[in-house]
Amino acid sequence: MKKFLIPVAIIAVLGIYLYTKAVGSYNQFVQSEEQVNGQWAEVETQYQRRADLIPNLVATVKGYADFEQETLTGVIEARSKATSMTIDPTNLTPENLAQFQQAQDQLSGALSRLLVTVERYPDLKANQNFLELQAQLEGTENRIAVARRNFNESVVAYNASIRTFPNNIFAGWYGFEIKGTFKASEGAQNAPTVQF
Numbered sequence: 001m002k003k004f005l006i007p008v009a010i011i012a013v014l015g016i017y018l019y020t021k022a023v024g025s026y027n028q029f030v031q032s033e034e035q036v037n038g039q040w041a042e043v044e045t046q047y048q049r050r051a052d053l054i055p056n057l058v059a060t061v062k063g064y065a066d067f068e069q070e071t072l073t074g075v076i077e078a079r080s081k082a083t084s085m086t087i088d089p090t091n092l093t094p095e096n097l098a099q100f101q102q103a104q105d106q107l108s109g110a111l112s113r114l115l116v117t118v119e120r121y122p123d124l125k126a127n128q129n130f131l132e133l134q135a136q137l138e139g140t141e142n143r144i145a146v147a148r149r150n151f152n153e154s155v156v157a158y159n160a161s162i163r164t165f166p167n168n169i170f171a172g173w174y175g176f177e178i179k180g181t182f183k184a185s186e187g188a189q190n191a192p193t194v195q196f
Contacts, residue, residue: 025170032158036179037089039151046144047082047104053140054079054111057133061114064124071110071117078103078110092155094180105185111137152181 058072085103087096115134118124125131159178162171171177 021166022170022173025167026174028161028167029158029171029174029176032154032161033176035154036092036151036158039147039154040087040089040092043144043147043151044086046140046147050107050137050140050144051079051083053133053137054107057114057130057137060127060130060133061118061124064121068117071114075107075110075114078107082107092179093177097180097182101182101185108141108185148182155179155181 054075058075062072082103085100087100118130161167162176162178
């Protein structure tokens, strides 16, 4: 009879351990995923803040009749494309994130061209409303950088937790998948050329 109880006790202890590990892993994955979702919401908030500033900036610049219409049109179109591109937090795949980042990079490029073009308009550069909008835009770009960094950190922690053994087994059972991170923009490794 004692020989029969030893294997049953071992199986029971092993079963309790596996159950506890499975539940603990699941809860850890949920907490990590919620942190990623929260950080993603912060990224979207900062991008929305930038998108909300752009109409005011464009309206201020439009007041200068001889300003290049093509530049303003480029900013408006890039803003429209960037704000139409949204990602559900449950679908933060590397491919979807790359598409989102590409739309945001196009808007950043259009804004950069706008700000460079403004240099040719001393009256506009001295306009108090424009200066305030430009300062807000610069602050927003910094907030975007911080939000993206925090998002990447939470994704790295999440991805590491679902890829390590034995968590990778439980992650597969529960359907938790790797999330994408923000990458440097194409050409970011090249220093900009400044000409005087």
